[in-house]
Amino acid sequence: MGKKNKKVEPQHIPSKRQLSKWQRQAKIRKFILIGTAVFLAGITGYISHGYYNDNIKPLKQTVIEVNDASFTMEYYVNTLEIYIRNSQPDQVYYMANMAANQIIQDELIRQGASALGIEISQQEVAERIKENNLPDEDVYQDMVTTSLLRENLQQYFASQLPDKMEQAHAQVMLVESQKVADDVISKIESGGNFTALLDEFSCYHITEGDLGWLPQEFMPSSLIGDAVFSTDSGKVSKIEDGPIMKNIGYWLIEITDKDEKKGIKARAMLLGSKQEADEIKDQLNDDNFAELSDEHSQYNGGKDGGELGWLKQGDMNSEAFDEVAFNLPLAEISEPVKDTSAQTSGGYWIINVLEKGEHDIEDIEERVINNEFLEWFTEQEEISTINNYLGEDEKLWAISKITKVASG
Numbered sequence: 001m002g003k004k005n006k007k008v009e010p011q012h013i014p015s016k017r018q019l020s021k022w023q024r025q026a027k028i029r030k031f032i033l034i035g036t037a038v039f040l041a042g043i044t045g046y047i048s049h050g051y052y053n054d055n056i057k058p059l060k061q062t063v064i065e066v067n068d069a070s071f072t073m074e075y076y077v078n079t080l081e082i083y084i085r086n087s088q089p090d091q092v093y094y095m096a097n098m099a100a101n102q103i104i105q106d107e108l109i110r111q112g113a114s115a116l117g118i119e120i121s122q123q124e125v126a127e128r129i130k131e132n133n134l135p136d137e138d139v140y141q142d143m144v145t146t147s148l149l150r151e152n153l154q155q156y157f158a159s160q161l162p163d164k165m166e167q168a169h170a171q172v173m174l175v176e177s178q179k180v181a182d183d184v185i186s187k188i189e190s191g192g193n194f195t196a197l198l199d200e201f202s203c204y205h206i207t208e209g210d211l212g213w214l215p216q217e218f219m220p221s222s223l224i225g226d227a228v229f230s231t232d233s234g235k236v237s238k239i240e241d242g243p244i245m246k247n248i249g250y251w252l253i254e255i256t257d258k259d260e261k262k263g264i265k266a267r268a269m270l271l272g273s274k275q276e277a278d279e280i281k282d283q284l285n286d287d288n289f290a291e292l293s294d295e296h297s298q299y300n301g302g303k304d305g306g307e308l309g310w311l312k313q314g315d316m317n318s319e320a321f322d323e324v325a326f327n328l329p330l331a332e333i334s335e336p337v338k339d340t341s342a343q344t345s346g347g348y349w350i351i352n353v354l355e356k357g358e359h360d361i362e363d364i365e366e367r368v369i370n371n372e373f374l375e376w377f378t379e380q381e382e383i384s385t386i387n388n389y390l391g392e393d394e395k396l397w398a399i400s401k402i403t404k405v406a407s408g
Contacts, residue, residue: 066384111380120145161365164359174349175202218367253328259310269297
């Protein structure tokens with residue numbers, strides 16, 4: 001049988017015009033692909049750049065410098081996170097300041113201790129971290145190092161102390177006036193019991209009684225310290241203390257009107273002692289109450305001239321005031337009204353120096369060591385260069401950074 005010839009389809013050969021069109025379309029597609037790639041790369045880079053500027057770059061910035069040591073925002077954030085972990089929301093900003101101050105103080109201690117030749121080994125730090133189940137991170141390592149250095153510094157200052165130092169054994173009390181002070185001193189010199197007199201005359205219960213043996217720098221105030229150490233043993237003296245606030249005052253009250261519904265209309269002045277109140281009352285007449293009140297009264301709740309306006313029971317928050325004022329006849333000035341709920345300034349310290357001289361420091365050793373440490377630390381601050389670049393915006397950024405991580 002003869003073979004059949006296959007039918008051959010004629011090939012389609014594109015014209016030059018078609019080739020040119022296809023090449024243009026290919027170029028367009030290529031440009032679109034390249035443009036899209038460039039656009040996507042730009043968007044990615046922009047986003048990455050923005051993330052870096054907003055989240056990474058600030059963490060690398062130096063925010064605190066202590067001499068040659070510097071601390072980044074990341075270190076500050078990590079420190080702050082420890083501080084605010086268990087704090088209340090309203091304490092967060094306070095903690096932001098505290099964390100910065102603590103970084104500075106800890107670094108001053110580390111540098112100052114090093115200058116004294118006091119060092120802590122990495123092994124000691126590692127052991128303390130393990131004992132307390134703390135994370136083995138830079139911030140915790142520094143905190144533990146500082147804690148160990150404090151302990152060693154305490155031992156260092158303890159080793160520098162003498163067995164004895166100049167001290168005084170004194171008794172003190174604050175009384176309201178010079179007249180009372182003179183009366184109390186007379187009683188003490190006549191053999192009166194200081195403790196009994198204290199119960200009767202003292203008007204300042206924060207510092208009173210037997211102070212024990214103390215060096216001058218540990219006296220309750222520089223005023224008392226100077227008086228104690230300038231008074232001979234066995235002597236009693238008095239010294240005025242103008243600014244001190246005490247828990248006693250004396251009212252001079254006048255009722256200018258009464259009404260069944262409104263209550264009483266009063267004017268009054270609050271004075272620092274009965275002695276002063278007696279002296280002012282002797283000067284009062286029909287015309288000078290306002291003048292003397294403006295000059296001497298220590299009550300800040302009234303108007304000029306001691307005017308209190310209309311009052312009802314309890315408005316003055318003083319039972320002593322109410323007891324007299326609501327029973328006082330019109331236009332009559334009261335006798336001095338003692339009010340132990342009031343606060344007034346001024347008084348006289350009575351200083352009874354029992355003994356002075358070299359005395360053992362065993363009972364005050366811890367206080368002496370702490371005082372030595374404080375003086376040493378203050379000196380470290382004074383000789384150091386400290387830069388704190390944490391402004392309001394930086395602290396708020398750090399707080400925000402921590403809260404975002406916590407909420408995430």
